[in-house]
Amino acid sequence: MRWVILLRGINVSGHRKVPMADLRARLADQGLTAARTYIQSGNAVVDTDDTWDEAAVAAATDRAVQAILGASVPVLVRSDPAWRTLVASFPWQAPPDGKPFHAALVDAPATPDVDLDPLVAGDERWAPGPRAIYLHLAHGTARSTLAGPKLERTVGHPVTIRNWRTVGKLLDMLNG
Secondary structure, eight states, X not given: OEEEEEESSOSBTTBSOOOHHHHHHHHHHTTOEEEEEETTTTEEEEEOOTTOOHHHHHHHHHHHHHHHHSSOOOEEEEEHHHHHHHHXXXXXXXXXXXXXXXXXXXXXSSOOOOOOGGGOOTTOEEEEETTEEEEEOXXXXXXXXXXXXXXXXXXXXXXXXXXXHHHHHHHHHHHO
C-alpha cells in the first residue's frame, strides 16, 4: 500500500527543523519503505505492505519525527485511494498552476459538519471534501481569515493546509 504523509508545523521560520534526508532515513527505520519527500514542509509518500493501516503509518511517522526533533508534531496520513478521492472530488475548475486553491486536510474520521462562512473574507470560497475542506483563497493564505488559526478552532480538529500544486505533486508521486 502506498501512503501520503503530511507533517504540520515543521521547517517554518527556522523552527522544528526536519531535514528531508533525515526524515526519509527515519521513516525507513520504522518500516516505511521507498520514502520520497516533496519540498521542505513535511510531505512524503511511502510504501508498506497491506497489513498497515492509517494509524500504524501515523504512529511510525511520529516515532521517526521524534527521533529527529525529540518531540511530536501533528501527522496526517491518507492512503493512496483516499488521496485520489481527494483530488477527484475537487469542486471547482482549477487553473493549471492551482495557485489560489488549497486543501485543508482534517485529522478526523470524517469531514466535520461546520459552517465556515463566518470566516470568509471577500471573494474567498470553501467547500467540504473527504476529510478535507477545499479552499479558494484569491489573495493567498497570508491575508486569509479562512485559512488562519480560526479555521482549526472552528473545525475542532487538527488541520494542515496544502496548496493545490502540492496536492497534485503528491498525486504524481503516488503514480511514480
